[in-house]
Amino acid sequence: MTTGYGAPIVTFDNVSKHYGALKAVDGLSLELRGGETVALLGPNGAGKSTSLDMLLALRKPTAGKITMFGQDPYHAVKSGRVGAMLQSGGLMPEVTVRELVTLVAGFHPRPVAVDITMRRAGIAEIADQRVDKLSGGQTQRVRFALAIIGESELIVLDEPTTAMDVETRRLFWANMKAEAAEGRTVLFATHYLEEADHAADRILVINRGRLLADGTPDEIKERAGARRLAFRLPAVDEAFLLRLPGLVNLEVRGDFVQLQVTDSDAALYAVLDAGYRPHEIEVASLGLEQAFIAITSQDDADAAGEPAKEMI
Amino acid sequence: MNGTLALAGAEIRRLRRNRRYLIFTVGLPVLLYLAVGKQNATSYGVAFKAFYMVAMATFGALSGAFNNNVIRISQERKDGWIRQLRLTPLPANSYVVAKLIASMVTSVPAIALVFILGSAYGGVNMPLWRWIVIAVAIWFGTFIFAALAVAIGYRFNPDSVQPIALVVFFAFSIFGGLWFPLSGGMQDFAKFTPTYQVVRISTDVLGSGTVNAAYVIGIVAWFAIFLGLAVLAVRSTAESM
Known part of the structure; x- marks a missing residue:
């Protein structure tokens, strides 16, 4: 858990949102602390938007409480x-x-001055254009201006950069960092892993409406076995490899072995200590992307393994 | 309330720039009155030129409060502007309240111009208090039509709202006797429409000076019904936008 931030300003207490049999959000509990920049990361349909909608009072939870x-x-x-x-x-x-x-100011x-907001959002030069004549990227900037026009303590963004071109996206995140530096709390949903990795202090991974992981980007990568260890080893003993510490995934093709592990040092030492002498050793850090895929696909596999519970 | 008034002000500004509003809501009743209004006939116990003045003012109110709102509301709901407003500190009902306020203001030019024409061109003459009572009756009509616009606009997508709005608009115009005075079976049926009731309250004030209470009850009932439908539509769609 990230420390060093203020008191909790947002609390989800066992929150669910069901649409008939579909559990869009399923017993979600989490806390946001003042000053954090938090990414809500999950695949499409994971329940990110529904969660944010409930936080913003656009939808009512079926059960649980949001404060x-x-x-x-x-x-x-x-x-x-x-x-x-x-x-x-x-x-x-x-x-x-x-x-x-x-108007919205x-x-x-406690509105921020209109000129300052327009400059921050990069819309000062289109101030006199009509709203319905703007391009997609310009519209997105105007919407961003509306999100920061108040002196708010929390900024909530749902997939903010989806319709943005590269330049707008860069400007946007520079702005967001400035907002966060002023002590604002930022919560954003995304399925761009890069964004979560670069912009967030903390990542909440959600899938099928539930919280799967909560930690710094590094913690998330570690949790998912985010190091790849590969080597060649003739006459490999698979039973031995399966007992390696921190093993998440194992792939053996002939003499080529590829492991996904939480601690590549420990795994490599264990191989060497057992008297093996592998060659062509490669150790690589996996990005958040693989970590994310590892966490969510493990969750999906778990779900498929127990269909009776989910179906009824 | 300041925010709601500011929103209503913005609604009025947009409408003022809108050519359709200027043509259909302000221009059309004026043109129709110029073209048709001056006839030597008697309708509903008053001179035709007086009846037609009232009818065209009501037509302007219907067009201003219903036509201008219903498609916009549906479109703004679909586009997510209503949703965007819900994310601001503006109270939840402000959007609808602002539309009602804006409708009351934007129907004034049509009513006022037709009244001026009626007096100057049609030669309609009556004591000031009667002008005021008629204006208020027609103005109350804008509430009824705006409430109906909210009920329909919240309930239907822009695609399906177009034909629905057209049917409602023509039904209320024709069966309410706004384009020509009604008689016989049509009139028996028309008695139940809010447009006819508004027109008849006005012609009663103009003519005999005694208003049939049934019409007053009628427009209040319509307002209650449409307002109820509007509230239901707003509530039941709150989660789906």
Whole structure:
């Protein structure tokens, strides 16, 4: 668990959201602390958007309780302590960008100056254009401006960079880092692993509506057996390899052995201590991507193994 | 409330720039009155030119409050603008309240212009208090039509809302007797439409000065029904946007 941050500002206590038999979110419990930048990472359909929607009072949990700043989500959002940018957030057409940003600033109890916000979001030069005449990337920037127009303590972003071109994406994350540096808490959902790895202090991996892993990017990689150890070893003893410490995955093709392990040093020493002399030894760090795939596919396999429980 | 008023202000600004609004809501009733209004006939116990003034003002109110809202609401719900507003500190019902306020304002030009035409061009003449009572009756009509626009706009997608809006608009215009006065079986049926009721309250004030209470009850009942449907539509779609 990450320490050094403030008190919990968001708590999910055993939260579920069911649509008939579909469990979009299934007993999710988590805590966000003030000042953290947290990535909610999961494949499509994992329950990320539903979780954020419930946090933002757009949907009501079927069971469980969400608390934000000691309040229920609706009142927390209405108090102006949260800024949010979701996947589908249309804008009012037929007004200019400046008119729209000014309008929404007026809804906030503590608005940031309109000019400052427009500069931060990179929309100062399109201030007088009509909202319905903007490109996809420009629209996304305007929506980002609306998310940061209030002096909010928490910023929630659902797949914020999906429609962004590379340049906008770079600008966006530079901005987000600046916001976080001012002490704001940032929670963002993504399925871009790179983003989670670069931008987040902490990653929550969710799959099928449940929390699978919670830790720093390094901890997540470690947990998934995020080191790859490969070597050649004639007359290999598979039973021995399967007993290696921290083994997550084993692949043997002829004399070629590839292991996925949590601690590559320990595994290699164990091989050497047993008297084996492998050659062409390669040790590589796996990215978050493999870690993520390892965690979620393990979870999917577990689910498939016990169908009776899930079906009824 | 300030935020809601600001939103209503923005709604009014957008509409003012909208050509369809200027043509259909403001221009059409004025043109129709100029083309048809001056006839020597009697309708519902008043001169035709007076009846047609009331009918065209009501037509402007219907167009302003219903047509301008229903498709926009449906589109804005689909596009996610309503959802975006829910993420701001603006209270949950502000979107709908702002639409109602904006409708009350944007129907004023049509009503006022037709009244001015009726007086200056049609020669309609009556004491000031009657002008005011008629204006208020028609203005109340905008509430009814705006509530209906919310009920339909929240309930249906932009694709299906177009034909529905067209049917409702024409039904209320024709069966409400806005384009021509009704008689016989049509009139028996028309009595139940809010448009006819608004027109008849106005012609009663113009003519005999005594208003049939059934019409007043009628428009209040329609308002209650449409408002109830609007609240239901807003609530039941809250999770699906």
